[in-house]
Each structure stands twice: as structure tokens, then as C-alpha cells.
Amino acid sequence: MVILKTPAEIEIMAEGGRRLAQVIGGLKKEVRAGVTTLFLDKLAMKLIKECGAEPAFLGYRPHGSLKPYPHTICASLNDVVVHGLPSDYVLKDGDVLKLDLGLKCGGFYVDSAVTVPVGSVSREAQKLIHVTREALGVGIAEARSGKAVGDIGHAIERFVAKNGFSVVRSLTGHGIGRELHEDPQVLNFGRKGTGEELVPGMVLAIEPMVAAGSGATKQLADESFVTADGSLAAHFEHTVAVTDRGPMILTKV
Numbered sequence: 001m002v003i004l005k006t007p008a009e010i011e012i013m014a015e016g017g018r019r020l021a022q023v024i025g026g027l028k029k030e031v032r033a034g035v036t037t038l039f040l041d042k043l044a045m046k047l048i049k050e051c052g053a054e055p056a057f058l059g060y061r062p063h064g065s066l067k068p069y070p071h072t073i074c075a076s077l078n079d080v081v082v083h084g085l086p087s088d089y090v091l092k093d094g095d096v097l098k099l100d101l102g103l104k105c106g107g108f109y110v111d112s113a114v115t116v117p118v119g120s121v122s123r124e125a126q127k128l129i130h131v132t133r134e135a136l137g138v139g140i141a142e143a144r145s146g147k148a149v150g151d152i153g154h155a156i157e158r159f160v161a162k163n164g165f166s167v168v169r170s171l172t173g174h175g176i177g178r179e180l181h182e183d184p185q186v187l188n189f190g191r192k193g194t195g196e197e198l199v200p201g202m203v204l205a206i207e208p209m210v211a212a213g214s215g216a217t218k219q220l221a222d223e224s225f226v227t228a229d230g231s232l233a234a235h236f237e238h239t240v241a242v243t244d245r246g247p248m249i250l251t252k253v
Helices: 007-029 037-050 123-141 149-162
Strands: 074-077 080-082 096-105 108-117 173-175 182-186 203-206 209-211 217-219 225-227 233-235 238-243 246-249
Touching (some): 007 108, 007 238, 037 074, 080 096, 080 233, 096 123, 108 123, 108 238, 123 149, 123 203, 123 246, 182 203
Antiparallel strands (some): 074 096, 080 225, 203 238, 238 246
């Protein structure tokens, strides 16, 4: 069941989103060769606490998981699409790092992700990151009253394919609010006019996950998802409210 949010509740989420955007900005400044992903995880916890919020992922057990998530952020490298666990791995020049994190503020969750190049990355990686970021914008533009969830996925997949890459079909975006994951699922593919109708008050985590290869994935023992063919992956995400005035991105400063 889709849970609509009131304008006042959306404003609470927008405040949380501004705080999350600032946290992500602080993390991005520290991404460089020689830094560990565990350092970034600890920094994220510090920044979230300093802004008066709670980490959304720490201790969270999503549907299908065998155990609660043990960290503040997901730090997914290169062919890891999502749910990469922070570790003592030292970032090196050429790595492609996905940072996915959320927080809880005022009783509501917000969720966001960015892909950050470490130093100098390949031309393919540069294009993949650019296309995935743009695909998020294309998807957000469809989050309008009177459209449907399928319009978002259709627009994302069409844009990604036009640029020579593949969307990851096995992983999805989602509704968000008082729970981290709510209805509806927000696929990164679909047909126009299909799925739930978009109406004011819906809040969605739109998150294109894109691979340089086929887009097929497999899950590892640590519950992270990697591309099945070992190709690079990128991931961007915003929490977006559907309003009478069009899509409202909540997770930005």
C-alpha cells in the first residue's frame, strides 16, 4: 500500500534530505587514493550524529537478508553494484566508488547515493558515471502527478540504452517515509502508463543502477550484489516527492 505524505511531512523529509546532502558532500571531499572505505563509514556516522539525525542503514534488515546491515554506509567498488560492506580496503587511483546511505530525521527516512571516481578513472568509467547521473535526472523528470511509475523506469532504461549501457533489472528503487522501504517498487525499466499512478504526496527513492556490461547481477556471500560479467557499475539516487508543482528533490542542499 502506498502511503501518501502531507505537505508538512514532506517538509520534514526535505529537512532530513538537506542534512543527508551535507553528509554526502562531506564524504565526497574525503574520497581519494589511500583512504579506506571503513574510514568513510566512520566519518559518515560522525557527520550524521553531528547533524542531529540517526543512520538509516545501521542495524537495518531488508526483506530477504539473512542478518541486519552492520555499517552506516554501503561502499560498493567497481563491479559491486550495491550493498558493498566498508572494510580496510584502501582506495586506489582508478577505482569507482558508490556511496549509498540514508538517515532518519523527525521520524522520517531519506535515502541517497552517488558514484565517485577515485583519482583518474578510465574513459569508460567517466562516461558510465555521467550517463547514470543523467539517467537519474531523466527519471526524476517523469515523477509528475498523472504519470505512472512505469514512466520513470521507461525513461531511465531508454536513456541508458541509447548511451550504450544496461540498467540493472534485479534491483529497484522504492517508496520511502516512516519506513526506509515502502511501496511502490520503482523499477529502472518499464512501459509507459503502467504501474501505480503518481499522485501528490507520494515520495520515491529513484535510483538508477547501471552497468557497462549486460546488467545481470549475482549476490555474494556477504549479501553484496556484483555484475555477473565483472563489468563496472554506477549508482545515483535521490529521494523525490511528487507534488502539484512537479517533482521535488528532497536530498539536496
